Amino acid sequence: MTGIAAEQVSLRLTPHPLQRVGAFALAAFAGARHPDMVAGPLFEAAAEKVTSAAVGAALVRDTKAEAGFLLKCSYSLWPNSKMNHPRNKKLSDTEVTEAVRAWRTIPASQSWPGTGCALCGAAAVGFYGKSDVVLAESVAYRNSTPRGHAGLALCWPCVCSFHAVPFGSQLSGGPSTVVHTWDERFAAHTVGRQVQRNGLLITLGAKPVSPSADVAVLAALRGYEHRVTAGVELLVFTNNNQDQVLASHAVDQPLAEWLRTTTRLPDRRTGFACLLRSLRTDKNSGAQNLAWRVFHRPETIPGVLCAYLTARTEACGRPAPESPAVAELAGSYLHEVLHMEEKDLAEIRATAQRVAALFKPDDTGGKLTGFHALFRTGRGADLRGWLQRHGVEWVLSRPEGGAPLITERGFELLFSPSQDGNAWFFRQYLLTSVLAELHRRGWQPKDAKTIVEDFDPDAIDPADTEALEEGIAP
């Protein structure tokens, strides 16, 4: 085989996120760990799987038929292609098969444009537009080819990668979603899972479940054994004639890695179960709401944990038993995701230990409720005043000296505007740490009622477990 012929049957990764997802889908078809390993007959067999799925879907002709799912999706994937040509209804099976196979066959070398592939530099086999390439990287760079413009020059493996994108996507019949990451091992893992699931959807005509690609990311992270080395991006796209859309939502590497350990590690299980429980609503499972937050409002997660703990303390009439686990999870988020220094977090924990010592056995629940209230938005000055007042009492009651109730550094962390907005996180962490410390000390208000626990803090709701194991939202 000549060098030129060989490069047309060798899969390559390029910098284009969607091409990469397609290449990993082809690698999954070939049973290979990496696209680089897919060449020659292995490449041809993988490409043939895409072709036969396209032929099979085109022959259904009716998007509402049981096996018509891929055909339905094809309108938002490859509009105007031979797969969904309006004329197909009038053509014989042989004619449809031939037309789709022609679309899925490398053009004869005489017709090649004599230019390099825009993505990988190999010899291009033609110029490709909207029927083949699902949108470009940004909405501004839409994939409709202007009049007189021939389209994107691509080599055959890159064309095949674009044709394979749907097999690695979360398909809904409308917009599709792919998970993209520069961590190649994790990309192989996530796309491989998706290819497996789509196999059932496409070949068995299974009904699509309500898709929730962000939950699928959580599930993929939970099922992944290695450290994640890059961020994870969700690309939601449709290539439909009426509406072309490409939206992107990203999770940075530290958050992806924190989620992976949090959803997997046994010693974070209680904290994670509490996080899920606190996010559950009548409409959505905790996993769904967590997935939404990590992609859209990740900075709210420590606040969720803090609010959970105060609500639980109020419901229990004393610091809840899961307080230490939740405080630990909050601390891990501040350190691993928000990059707060461990020595600063230790300063807050030491402050929390001294504040907890202010609670005496004959104190009532009202004292704790009053303390909670100091952490409401807009009450920073009240909290500061409270700490200063008790700081005086602290010094008077401990004439032997020792650390003050709150050090200068502690004040700075909790109240200084120079904390770039981190002061609020430190305050939330102070509250969770005080509750954890009070629980450790066995403190309870003298008017505490005996409470019968109504749930096991360690338990994860079955709906969440199912979503996180399958990546399919219930």
Ligand SMILES: [Zn+2]
């Ligand atoms: Zn190429």
